[in-house]
Amino acid sequence: MNRTASIKDVANHASVAVGTVSNVLNYPDRVSQRTKERVLKAIDELGFVRNDAARQLRAGHSRTVGLIVLDVGNPFFTSVVRAAEDAAGLHGSAVLLGDSGHDAGREANYIDLFQEQRVQGLLISPVGDVTERLDLLRERGVPTVLVDRLADESKFSSVSVDDDAGGYLAARHLLDTGRRRLAFVGGPTSIRQVSDRLQGAQRAVKEEAGATLEVLASEGMTVLAGRSVGNMLVERGRDELPDGIFCANDLLALGVMQSLTMTHTFRIPEDVALIGYDDIDFAVSAVVPLSSIRQPTEALGRTAIELLTEEVESQNPVHRAVVFTPELVVRQSTGKA
Amino acid sequence: MNRTASIKDVANHASVAVGTVSNVLNYPDRVSQRTKERVLKAIDELGFVRNDAARQLRAGHSRTVGLIVLDVGNPFFTSVVRAAEDAAGLHGSAVLLGDSGHDAGREANYIDLFQEQRVQGLLISPVGDVTERLDLLRERGVPTVLVDRLADESKFSSVSVDDDAGGYLAARHLLDTGRRRLAFVGGPTSIRQVSDRLQGAQRAVKEEAGATLEVLASEGMTVLAGRSVGNMLVERGRDELPDGIFCANDLLALGVMQSLTMTHTFRIPEDVALIGYDDIDFAVSAVVPLSSIRQPTEALGRTAIELLTEEVESQNPVHRAVVFTPELVVRQSTGKA
């Protein structure tokens, strides 16, 4: 096989002009039935495939959208990605996916790559602070939507989830089911998600007379970190135990659950109610199915594409920051006490 | 902002010819220091970014490689993707990632898209059987490497993992630590991975006089499926219990572990040893850290890119099927009995 056939080859083979072949591809109605058939036959016989580079060069822009996430392995982003792909598909665009792995260097590489590809726009869950690189993009007029990050509306559009509201939701649920001595597990508080969720929980507790909230700092957000907090709790006397625990994510909650259930001294939810955050797949299949806060990831992905499309199509860029509210998922771990 | 600057704009701004600008970009040595500086300054001032479409049009091929996986959310593929990206980066290529989600239609869309993008080649973990679409690719001379799928070497190169060897490894380990009444949990056996792993386990058991292997069919490969198999085991008397259990993946094993540890009648590993497959993140943070079989995902991704590069660069395509052997990871769940 030498090289792939071009539109010119097709034109020769079908004895028509190149413009006609192009019309068959793009405006079939402008072409008579007879020639259309002839051209399609030629396309088939030569195995012609459109060269997107040429098309794009002429058009001045691609039909792709760049999406850079912090970690494709994270179920949160996986879900966002899938929703974005589907939404983009509806607009006839494809998504170029980049995984920065929390690395600013990789992020920068993808930004450069996508710019060279002349993507229509960029969805990005930025590493750390919004870099000057993003500001540059903005100045160059590349429409950009921040994902999972609240943006200054004067600069970018964004889609994010209200972690404060999620924290409130979780604590409110514990209070609603009769718990009064609550504990929050999470850390370090330098993670914005952690501090926001804590803040929301504190708000809920303040509303309820007689309710208290103890903060238990964890070293990271892993199962093991949760387990060591749990072990610490087990060593306390039964009376000093909180009756409702809110963990800043599901991994922590699963760790706490392991500690508490292993010792068989405490029952979940009878002695202690437990709620996590993120609603990962494992939550439902935990020993005691875990209540959690679910983030509207599909809506995030879909809306991000919509905001981007808006910016691409409108002349004067008006930015919007869309904030979603997460959703409470009740399972056995917070059953009535 | 009008439109982005072209190489011609840069040339004007720096008062040089377009060819010179191109040389600065591609063959800096051919250009004198003085002009190079002038051009770079112009590039900076105009915010020039190469248009990859034009470059690619001229070159006849892109600097990207297509990668289509069954599910980006699956840690196995996530790891393969990351390794492939890194390996491609070393060759100066980028990876276009597509997630077929086990859907033949999405797969087909990505194949078409990538062909229009004139990717250098394609890495694909195909949905179901190798479709005629892949045969078409082959005929068109698009280098293709199958991932996680053993290929007919006369048609494709491939990278895969020897599941039979993995099954053997797991069973052998149980035997080596003194267990004799083994059980295999997995299903349905129509999944190739399941039947291969079982086969390997049977091979190991046959080698050991007096050892037996009982097959416990599960309904799927989830935690819940594992738990129901576990519950069934718990109801058996102590004497009828196997003393070593090999689960076809870690999720099943975690489910079995939940059942066995909850009832506190059986101890892991004293009464029953347990080993899974895949070595997912959760394995290490299970109540009893889970022994498992780790697949060399990084090697898979890296090698896939290498095989592809080989095919791209060589004239006459010689295909190779590289099969990796997985690795045993020993943790507490199979400690000495």
Added chain:
DNA sequence: TCGTACCAATGAAACGATTCAAATATTCGC
């Protein structure tokens, strides 16, 4: 001073698709 190397810089041609004004063909009413 001249000729020979060598080094830099030039700019037209090419890649493959789309666009669009112009040319040509067809249809329709009468």
Added chain:
DNA sequence: GCGAATATTTGAATCGTTTCATTGGTACGA
């Protein structure tokens, strides 16, 4: 059968790079 209106087809120009044959300069030895 004719002219007007409409439908179809044509092909040159264009997008932004890279390539490469050619030109213009400079240095050096004789």
